[in-house]
Amino acid sequence: MRLKSLFAIPFFLLIFALIHASVLSDARAQNFFINKIGMKFVLIPAGSFIMGSPDSEKGRQKDEKQHKVIISKGFYMSETEVTQGQWDRLVFPNPSSFKLGSYYPVDTVSWHDAIEFIRFLNKREGTHTYRLPTEAEWEYACRAGSLTAFATGDVTTxxxxxxxxxxxxxxxxxxNSGGFSPAGDFKPHPVKLxxxxxxxxxxxxxxxxxWVQDSCKWRTLWSAGTGTITRTYVDGITDPLETKGEHRVVRxxxxxxxxxxxxCAYRTNYKPVARRNSLGFRIVREQ
Known part of the structure; x- marks a missing residue:
């Protein structure tokens, strides 16, 4: 009896510790995942936020009307822009103007190119849950709870x-991207630096x-307004996605x-066939 009692307590504690460690491991695993081609995704929780910019924000544009948005479901977002290495795992050829290495973001991709990458990724993983983020999801993730011009503070210059x-x-x-360096190496840089x-x-x-998922209309001074025009900048809106318009929103x-x-609030747009050496994308996966 004494032998059993001596070993029972440590054994029970060991089992408890193992279970506790397993639960903690599962909880951590749910906060991020790495897919089959090595892309890491971070869990962005459901919630609400104030989208757009206040009138007082330096650099504010007319198409940044502030309004409350509700994100009803959490989602996973790639922790970086899609890199050239990730692109090369699924799609050929590499369209980038700056072919500088696997850890640089892929550039010079059209909206259609981004959709094609996602189609290949969904096929590779046997799912249909990868997509571009909506404009609202993108700004929500960019702000990460902040109300300032940038996620880390306001504009000073x-x-x-x-x-x-x-x-x-x-x-x-x-x-800091090289425009004023002696070498003049003005270019994008590897992710995660x-x-x-x-x-x-x-x-x-x-x-x-x-690129983001939303469509939009483009207006000029001669057509009653300027900027990126959508019907989604409405206070209290839930999970907005604009589907009308010949252009696509860029964030x-x-x-x-x-x-x-x-x-965070800055918006622009291009035709979905546009390719520029500054244009890339990141993706999300639905829970």
């Missing part, structure tokens, strides 16, 4: 010759601009642009 304090450690943009936002996402500001600034274009 639009200069390319002096650092933006809230941006310089988180984004490749005109100040700078700091991520609070949700573990890299290069949400800067490096390459990112995030590029390596060659100043901090005005790196703001």
């Amino acid at each position: 639009f200069s390319c010759k002096e650092p933006e304090a809230a941006l310089v450690d988180h984004a490749w943009y005109c100040y 700078l700091k991520p936002n609070k949700w573990g996402l890299y290069d949400m500001h800067g490096n390459v601009q990112e 995030g600034g590029g390596w060659f642009q100043n901090s005005k274009y790196q703001r």
Whole structure:
């Protein structure tokens, strides 16, 4: 009896520890996953946020009306922009203007090219849950709970010759991407060299601009307004997605642009066939 009692307690504690460790491991595993081609995805929780920018924000555009958005379901977002190495695992040839290595973001991709990559990835993994993020999901993930112009603070300068304090450690943009270096190597940079936002996402500001899922209309001064025009900038809207319009929305600034274009709320658009050396994308996977 004494022998059993002596060994029972340590054995029970061992089983408890193993179960506890397993539960913790499962919980951590649910916060991110790595797919078959080595892409890491971070869980973005459901929630609500204020999309757009206040009138007082420096660099604000007319198409950034503030409104509350509800994201009803969590989703996984790739922690980086799709890289050239990831592209090469599924699609040939590499369209990038800057063929600098596997860890650089793929660039010079059209919206249709991004959709084709996603189609191949879904086929590879036997699913239909990979897609481009919606515009609202993108800004929600970019902000990571912040209300400021950038996820890390507000705008202080639009200069390319002096650092933006809230941006310089988180984004490749005109100040630090080589435009003013002696070598003149003005270009995008490998992913994950700078700091991520609070949700573990890299290069949400800067490096390459990112296609999102939404369509939009484009208007000029001669057609009653300017900018990216959608029907989704409505207060209290849930899981918005614009499906009308011949253009596609683009989010995030590029390596060659100043901090005005790196703001969380900044929006632009191109025709879905457009290819530019500053255009890339990142993807999400539904839960």
